[in-house]
Amino acid sequence: MRSTSADSPIPDRDLTNRARIRDAAVLVFGERGFSTGVRAVAAAAGVSPGLVNHHFGSKEGLRAECDAHVLEVFRIVKTESLTRPSAAGLLHQLAEVEEYAPLLAYLIRSWQAGGPLARSMFEHLVANTERYLAEGVAAGTLRPSRDPAARARYLSMQNLGGTLLFLQMRGETDDPVDWPRALRELTDEIMLPALELFTEGLFLDRTYLDTVLEHREQSTDSETSSKTA
Numbered sequence: 756m757r758s759t760s761a762d763s764p765i766p767d768r769d770l771t772n773r774a775r776i777r778d779a780a781v782l783v784f785g786e787r788g789f790s791t792g793v794r795a796v797a798a799a800a801g802v803s804p805g806l807v808n809h810h811f812g813s814k815e816g817l818r819a820e821c822d823a824h825v826l827e828v829f830r831i832v833k834t835e836s837l838t839r840p841s842a843a844g845l846l847h848q849l850a851e852v853e854e855y856a857p858l859l860a861y862l863i864r865s866w867q868a869g870g871p872l873a874r875s876m877f878e879h880l881v882a883n884t885e886r887y888l889a890e891g892v893a894a895g896t897l898r899p900s901r902d903p904a905a906r907a908r909y910l911s912m913q914n915l916g917g918t919l920l921f922l923q924m925r926g927e928t929d930d931p932v933d934w935p936r937a938l939r940e941l942t943d944e945i946m947l948p949a950l951e952l953f954t955e956g957l958f959l960d961r962t963y964l965d966t967v968l969e970h971r972e973q974s975t976d977s978e979t980s981s982k983t984a
Contacts, residue, residue, distance in 0.1 A: 773810045776800045780821050785860030785934065789818065789868045815872070822865070822876050825858050830883040837891035852942050853935035860934040863922065866915060881911045901968075917945070 779800035783791055793814050797804045811817035832855075836844060862880075865873050885907035891897035900906040921941050922932070958964070 772800075772802055772806060776802060776807055776810060776817070777820055777824055780817050781825060781861050782857050784818070784821065785857050785864055786931070788864050793817070818872060821861065822872070822879070825861050826876070826879055826883055828858055829880075830887055833884075834887040834890055837887055838894040838896055840896055849942065849946070852938055856934035856938045859918070859938055860932065862915075863918065866919070877911070877915070880915075881908050884908075884911050 776796065780796045783796050783799050787795065793807050794804050796817065797807050800807070807817060811820060832848075836848065862876075865876050881904075885903055888897060888900070888907055888910075889903060892899045892903075918941065921944070922937060925937070925940075
């Protein structure tokens with residue numbers, strides 16, 4: 756990941772050992788998966804394994820900090836693009852999309868690995884999504900939702916599931932994965948239909964939405980009546 760310029764939302768890469776180790780870990784875990792040991796991370800960062808443990812305590816501690824860093828970078832990028840949309844900003848992101856490949860690789864490896872850390876990371880992703888969607892609503896660039904939490908979870912599931920399916924269908928789940936190429940191809944394939952759907956919608960008829968809303972209202976009234984009976 757390159758250093759920040761005036762037009763880049765990715766935080767500056769500082770020169771502290773802790774930041775160097777974290778950045779190296781994001782790259783190594785993204786490329787090789789989470790079975791990779793601390794020694795490989797230390798070698799990539801140019802430090803000793805002891806220094807990794809000194810800063811993070813354990814591999815789990817290192818991964819937790821990497822999780823937080825990756826999620827925060829994506830939150831910053833999404834917030835910027837959704838609260839201050841511009842043609843120049845979109846074109847810049849499209850031109851530089853490969854820059855985010857190490858972060859995407861890290862996210863995918865995390866969910867492929869599964870387990871409590873993956874589940875926790877997903878819940879944090881959903882929370883971040885709800886947060887930047889709310890900021891977009893407040894900025895007047897996004898429509899409000901009847902259920903903001905449900906919308907955030909749906910979008911997170913769709914984005915993650917779609918990316919995993921894309922990689923699986925193209926045989927991109929085996930090592931080594933060309934993450935920059937995969938991200939570029941995914942972006943080229945989904946950008947137009949996604950923007951069309953999000954901007955213009957799909958259904959011209961409200962039947963399905965109104966039916967579900969009415970059904971939920973009836974179900975809520977029924978549950979309320981049974982509790983008060």
